[in-house]
Amino acid sequence: MLTKRIIPCLDIKNGRTVKGVNFEGLRDAGDPVELAKRYSEEGADELVFLDITATLEKRKTLVELVKRIAREINIPFTVGGGIKTVDEIEELLKAGADKVSLNSSIVKDPALISRASDAFGAQAIVAAVDAKRNEGSWNVYIKGGTEDTGLDALEWMQETEKRGAGEILLTSMDRDGTKAGFDIELLSKVNQLVTIPVIASGGAGTVKHCIDAVKEANADAVLAASIFHFREIEISDLKEEMLQAGIEVRPV
Amino acid sequence: MIAIIKYKAGNTASVANALERLGTDYYLAETPDELNKADGIIFPGVGHAGAAMQSLKDQKIDTWLKNTEKPVLGICVGMQLLYETSSEGNTVGLGIIDGGLEKFDESQAKVPHMGWNRINLQVESHPILRNIIPKHYLYFVHSYYAPVSEDTLAACNYINDFTAIVAKDNFIGVQFHPEKSGNVGSLILQNFLDMVYSPEKVKA
Numbered sequence A: 001m002l003t004k005r006i007i008p009c010l011d012i013k014n015g016r017t018v019k020g021v022n023f024e025g026l027r028d029a030g031d032p033v034e035l036a037k038r039y040s041e042e043g044a045d046e047l048v049f050l051d052i053t054a055t056l057e058k059r060k061t062l063v064e065l066v067k068r069i070a071r072e073i074n075i076p077f078t079v080g081g082g083i084k085t086v087d088e089i090e091e092l093l094k095a096g097a098d099k100v101s102l103n104s105s106i107v108k109d110p111a112l113i114s115r116a117s118d119a120f121g122a123q124a125i126v127a128a129v130d131a132k133r134n135e136g137s138w139n140v141y142i143k144g145g146t147e148d149t150g151l152d153a154l155e156w157m158q159e160t161e162k163r164g165a166g167e168i169l170l171t172s173m174d175r176d177g178t179k180a181g182f183d184i185e186l187l188s189k190v191n192q193l194v195t196i197p198v199i200a201s202g203g204a205g206t207v208k209h210c211i212d213a214v215k216e217a218n219a220d221a222v223l224a225a226s227i228f229h230f231r232e233i234e235i236s237d238l239k240e241e242m243l244q245a246g247i248e249v250r251p252v
Numbered sequence B: 001m002i003a004i005i006k007y008k009a010g011n012t013a014s015v016a017n018a019l020e021r022l023g024t025d026y027y028l029a030e031t032p033d034e035l036n037k038a039d040g041i042i043f044p045g046v047g048h049a050g051a052a053m054q055s056l057k058d059q060k061i062d063t064w065l066k067n068t069e070k071p072v073l074g075i076c077v078g079m080q081l082l083y084e085t086s087s088e089g090n091t092v093g094l095g096i097i098d099g100g101l102e103k104f105d106e107s108q109a110k111v112p113h114m115g116w117n118r119i120n121l122q123v124e125s126h127p128i129l130r131n132i133i134p135k136h137y138l139y140f141v142h143s144y145y146a147p148v149s150e151d152t153l154a155a156c157n158y159i160n161d162f163t164a165i166v167a168k169d170n171f172i173g174v175q176f177h178p179e180k181s182g183n184v185g186s187l188i189l190q191n192f193l194d195m196v197y198s199p200e201k202v203k204a
Helices: A032-042 A063-072 A086-094 A104-108 A111-120 A153-162 A184-193 A207-215 A235-244 B012-021 B032-036 B049-058 B061-067 B182-197
Strands: A005-013 A016-021 A024-030 A047-051 A077-080 A099-102 A125-134 A137-142 A147-152 A167-172 A198-201 A221-224 B002-005 B026-029 B040-043 B072-075 B083-086 B097-103 B113-121 B137-142 B152-158 B160-168 B171-174
Touching: A005 A032, A005 A198, A005 A235, A016 A032, A024 A032, A032 A047, A032 A063, A032 A235, A047 A063, A063 A077, A063 A086, A063 B012, A077 A125, A086 A099, A086 A111, A099 A111, A104 A111, A104 A137, A111 A125, A125 A153, A137 A153, A147 A153, A153 A167, A153 A184, A167 A184, A184 A198, A184 A207, A207 A221, A207 A235, B002 B012, B002 B032, B012 B026, B012 B182, B026 B032, B032 B061, B040 B182, B049 B061, B137 B152, B137 B182, B171 B182
Parallel strands: A005 A047, A005 A221, A047 A077, A077 A099, A099 A125, A125 A167, A167 A198, A198 A221, B002 B026, B002 B040, B040 B072, B072 B171, B083 B097
Antiparallel strands: A005 A016, A016 A024, A125 A137, A137 A147, B113 B137, B113 B152, B152 B160, B160 B171
16 A cells, blocks of 8 residues: 655755744754755655745755755655746756755746646656635745735645646645644645645644644645654654554555 | 666666665666667656657667667666557557556546555565565556556555566566665665676576
8 A cells, every 4th residue: 555655844045954933933953965864764755855045035946955865865855945947847857856846936837837747747746835824715825935826725736736746745834833733624625626645744743743634634745844853753653653543654 | 887778758867876876887878889888777767658758769779678688677667668558648668568558547546656655576586576575665656557467576556456566588677766765676776786797696
């Protein structure tokens, strides 16, 4: 049976791993390549690297960092942050990334999804969606969570699937950094509407939160940052408890 | 030396990195002449089967592959093209292995099949399966699958049973990505290298 994936996320700024609360107030959490190696050895199923300041500072994602990561680890990884063109995607995939995550750029230019998907396959294209509650529904935010697009998040995620995204990385901005648990309602709704895998992101604070995301909201993967960076939860313990809760995971 | 086939649909970086981690020499080959110098060939592939096949034809590698007697390891779309057909774009493949690729039924579960899954061995032993046990998980990303057939060495289940590892003569195909499957994936790549360089070691 296909296992549920545990995905540590490394937010990158100026080549270092950082983690903020609600997208602000960054704390340093170490060298990304060292952390990536550690997670790979500890049983992470996949890794995500997000160059969180790339869009704001108009900075290109760090191709050299991707090359270093690809040399060191033997599990799949996704890179995101400020990627705008098919050429940039190609550069990152050639550097060794397995997938790219696209966020602000596909809101401005939705056809970029299909162009990229046609060129590299749907499996390489992750639609990253930052969603925030807005009176009973969710709006899509871009530019690192600073700009409300007014788009309905559920409708937007369906559109990304239609246009050829192979996976959705869904971050609840209301929960991100709070450790209050994933937005189960949002996750459940999108999982009824799309047929591509959905990665739950934003709010992981306990093992139970991760179990709930899978059991109650049918998430295909659980992404978290600070609980892993600061060793509040060990990946091996998380997987053991998920197994005991009846969830299929790859044993460490 | 190992040649990694370089063509439009091949992501060679990951395979090259994996071979470097195993300490094996390799080079990228784009033409039949370059392939002639290889001891063994790794044939990666991502994306659309039709586009991949066209790219192989453009480089005249298709005919070379059909006729080679060197050990070949096809990975993902590289494995899929070893078959006769793929329903992805009604592609005609290399026809080295009997059968055709079908698309997973999207009404049953999410497609692509993406993530770590277990394999079930269909044969008692084969050099590529050395030290591989059914408990092992491997990393898959694909929307099309090869049904289980007499050439299947290991099957996997997602929506239905399908071929995870296939072998015919000097051709091995793996649907998963050994270069991204952690230590178990490295083991499979090492088994292939042993088949190329020290067949006596892996005969048992």
